[in-house]
Amino acid sequence: MRLPLLPILFFVLLAMTGRASSETVVLTTGERLDAERVVVQEDTVVITHRILGTLEVPLEDIRSIDGKSVAPAAEEELSTGGGDASPPVKKNDAGTDTKSDAQPGSDTESEWKGSFTLSGSFNEGTTQNTSLFTELTYGRDNAREQTSISTYYRFASSSGETTQSWFNISGNQLWKIPDSPWGIFADAEFDWSEFNTWEQRFAAHAGGQYRFLNLSKATNPELWVKTLTLDGRLGAGPRKEFAGIETDLVAEGEIGAILNLTFAEDQTIAANASYYPVLSTYDDYRFEANLNWKMPLHLKGLRGLSLALGIKYQYQLEVSPEDKNYNLLGTLGVTYDF
Numbered sequence: 001m002r003l004p005l006l007p008i009l010f011f012v013l014l015a016m017t018g019r020a021s022s023e024t025v026v027l028t029t030g031e032r033l034d035a036e037r038v039v040v041q042e043d044t045v046v047i048t049h050r051i052l053g054t055l056e057v058p059l060e061d062i063r064s065i066d067g068k069s070v071a072p073a074a075e076e077e078l079s080t081g082g083g084d085a086s087p088p089v090k091k092n093d094a095g096t097d098t099k100s101d102a103q104p105g106s107d108t109e110s111e112w113k114g115s116f117t118l119s120g121s122f123n124e125g126t127t128q129n130t131s132l133f134t135e136l137t138y139g140r141d142n143a144r145e146q147t148s149i150s151t152y153y154r155f156a157s158s159s160g161e162t163t164q165s166w167f168n169i170s171g172n173q174l175w176k177i178p179d180s181p182w183g184i185f186a187d188a189e190f191d192w193s194e195f196n197t198w199e200q201r202f203a204a205h206a207g208g209q210y211r212f213l214n215l216s217k218a219t220n221p222e223l224w225v226k227t228l229t230l231d232g233r234l235g236a237g238p239r240k241e242f243a244g245i246e247t248d249l250v251a252e253g254e255i256g257a258i259l260n261l262t263f264a265e266d267q268t269i270a271a272n273a274s275y276y277p278v279l280s281t282y283d284d285y286r287f288e289a290n291l292n293w294k295m296p297l298h299l300k301g302l303r304g305l306s307l308a309l310g311i312k313y314q315y316q317l318e319v320s321p322e323d324k325n326y327n328l329l330g331t332l333g334v335t336y337d338f
Contacts, residue, residue: 026063026143029216029227032179038065057218063143114138117308119333121154123164131156131164133310133331146174154329165194174209181211185233187254197320198244203276205254207235227262236279244320251279252286268294287315294335308335 025033025047033055037048045062047055063069114137121133132155139148149171156164170189177183188204213230217223235254241247256274263269273289290313294306310331319325 023066025057025065027057027216027218028061028063029214029229030063030143030211031214031216031219033219040065052219055219061216061218112138112140113337115335115337117310117331117333117335119308119310119331121329121331123154123156124328133329133333144176144178146172146176148172162194167192181214183209183211185209185235196244197322198241198246200242201240203237203239203252205235205237205252207233207254209233225261225263227260229258229260231258232256233258239276244323245318252276253279265298266296268292270294284318286317287313289313297334304337306335306337308333 023035023038025035025038025045027033033047033049033052035047035049037046039046040059043059044056045059045065047057049055117133117135117137119133119135121131123131133152135150135152137148137150139150140146149169151167151169153168154164154166155162168189168191170187172187173185175184184206185208186204186206189202191201193199193201209231210233211229211231213228215223215228217226233254233256236251237254238249239252240249254274254276256272259269259271261269269291271289271291274287276286276288278284289311291311293309295308297305297307299305308331310329312329312331313326315326317325
């Protein structure tokens with residue numbers, strides 16, 4: 001099977017333009033609104049926009065106002081149009097006013113967050129079995145950058161013998177260009193699989209990422225989901241397999257897409273797909289796709305628990321005769337967010 005040549009080309013042009021004096025409201029989805037007036041109430045923020053008019057946005061959907069985080073209990077007018085917004089005022093234990101200790105540019109979304117998933121799984125391809133799947137992720141997402149580190153392990157045995165043992169660790173870093181849908185990414189991934197002839201594989205890529213969609217129900221009431229983002233990326237980097245039919249260091253491209261949806265009741269769907277053509281020959285390639293659906297359980301006294309459904313698919317055109325070209329893994333289990 002031969003796919004047509006897809007050239008790797010990336011060019012970023014960032015035009016710097018001036019703007020009138022205003023207050024910049026950043027939503028948790030990353031959207032920015034240049035407001036003429038901003039008033040923080042008990043649980044909503046009233047935004048006066050030159051084009052959109054007056055908007056009432058839930059406080060939980062606001063990341064920052066003019067570079068300052070918003071205190072949930074604050075109830076004051078931050079700006080009357082063009083002035084510097086003052087930090088939210090809180091009451092201390094003595095009942096006197098104190099300034100928020102949030103600094104310009106800081107926000108609660110910059111904090112690192114993690115999750116642990118424990119699932120049963122079914123594997124088809126390299127081996128066929130039911131197995132145990134565990135995954136640990138840790139990351140952050142703020143106005144300047146997005147970082148994600150994750151690792152998973154798949155294990156299965158039959159009649160006392162191990163039939164599946166696969167370890168993966170990966171990292172993904174995105175540097176966001178201010179006031180632009182563009183960003184610069186770098187990723188790296190290491191796989192160790194006892195039942196693949198390549199045994200160990202390392203791959204890393206870098207390039208450009210562009211946000212095609214960044215929608216929120218707060219600013220698009222007709223939207224059928226709470227938030228929706230779609231990113232595309234284009235890059236290249238090295239790949240090394242330590243055994244099997246190809247042990248030379250090869251250069252491969254990365255052409256990918258990343259989709260994130262948030263529904264009511266905080267259900268989320270995260271999906272991504274990447275195509276990796278070998279740049280020296282263009283007749284060999286890999287393909288990976290992942291889909292994860294999280295549904296919070298809202299159990300009394302057990303916060304952070306979600307039902308998790310996942311699908312992982314991997315395909316490689318050129319493999320050893322002992323291997324199959326594809327591997328499909330389905331998981332169903334529980335995720336704990338911390």
